[in-house]
Amino acid sequence: MTARDFTLTGIWLAVTYAVDWSQKLRKGPNIYVCKAGNVTHELIVAVEGVYTIKRMSKKKRKKILLQVFFVLTIFLFYQLIMQIDRKIDKHRQDVKEEEIWKFSRHEPNGTLVFDAAERPKFCNGCFKFGYRMLKEEPATCQNQENIHLVFLISTTPLSLKKRMIIRDTWASYSKKNTANIRYAFLLGDIAEEGIQEMINTEDKFYRDILQGDFPENYYTLTVKTLMGYHWAAKHCPNNTFIIKTDDDVFINIPAVLDMIKKHENVLQSSIGGFCKKDIEPVRDIKSKYYVSHVEYPRKRFPGYCSGTGYVTSINVVKQVIEVSRNIPFFHLEDVYIAFCLDHLNFTLQNIEGFNTVYDEDEHADLCELKSNSVLVVHNFKKRPSFIKEIWNKHCDI
The missing domain is CATH 3.90.550 (Spore Coat Polysaccharide Biosynthesis Protein SpsA; Chain A)
Structure with a gap:
């Protein structure tokens, strides 16, 4: 589970606690039902726990309140992260052009190699490949x-x-x-x-x-x-x-x-x-x-x-x-x-033959992709293991 997945889970639990608690207090414990398999049982247990909080010991109530506080803290933290992400995305857009331009105007060691307002079509030794x-x-x-x-x-x-x-x-x-x-x-x-x-x-x-x-x-x-x-x-x-x-x-x-x-x-x-x-x-x-x-x-x-x-x-x-x-x-x-x-x-x-793009609907027959008319097949980013499926397909070609 990623950090963002964990945070979203916290948000979901916080909303569940808030909504179901209010439902229970207003309508009673037998009114609100959520059918979601195993998740339903867990939610009802959680809601019942909140509903019966007054009948619990002081120690137990404190523990549950701390849990709710923790979930809400995660929610607020997530909101902060999302704001930062949006600012970073905007910053990236702002500096993208500048950073590429800086890279294009410098040698690998950082020396300025040409001075122009825009990228020229040709230069005299301005892009010396000095990388090890x-x-x-x-x-x-x-x-x-x-x-x-x-x-x-x-x-x-x-x-x-x-x-x-x-x-x-x-x-x-x-x-x-x-x-x-x-x-x-x-x-x-x-x-x-x-x-x-x-x-x-x-x-x-x-x-x-x-x-x-x-x-x-x-x-x-x-x-x-x-x-x-x-x-x-x-x-x-x-x-x-x-x-x-x-x-x-x-x-x-x-x-x-x-x-x-x-x-x-x-x-x-x-x-x-x-x-x-x-x-x-x-x-x-x-x-x-x-x-x-x-x-x-x-x-x-x-x-x-x-x-x-x-x-x-x-x-x-x-x-x-x-x-x-x-x-x-x-x-x-x-x-x-x-x-x-x-x-x-x-x-x-x-x-x-260089521009064959894999499409599951169009290429139900994998042998088409191994024919002599196909040289390169791309667009496997969503499921790269499909390369192996093409490879393992036995075809009489």
């Missing part, structure tokens, strides 16, 4: 001549269940990172020592986590992806293809390998996935994808490929790394990568 690798697994790309495809999987510290599901399902094609398919999970720095210790233990066992010394949060996803790109460029062979994806995604590995064979030439100068061109930024401050006019003053993005999954060659990865130092930071990772491609005069390739 806290966890680096060079062995993931050993036996380089056999490696064909590497997955960079964006994850969060507490998403152990999601990582375990991926390891047990589609990432098992890697044979624990010894086959021609490899994978690595991407993480930022974690302030909580206890959680970091859990990550350390997990990595000692699986050896599949890459971690950088940048803050772990939604607004550093661009840095997280660039960390993965830097690592791949350093450790993986020149004929490798790279797919960046998320930890709530099912990957149809056989179909992906077939897709790469068909697109391997065009991917030498492009990124492929579910790609849109000429898109308007989201200007709604309440949206997760909100972009202010300061962060991006132009009316439309040149385009981008959805961050749930996009593929490219190691050749493009290396050139993105090279040009990124001159492309000012932008907090939407998939859009930022597209900015780099736009400056390189590379293209976005919309590839069928």
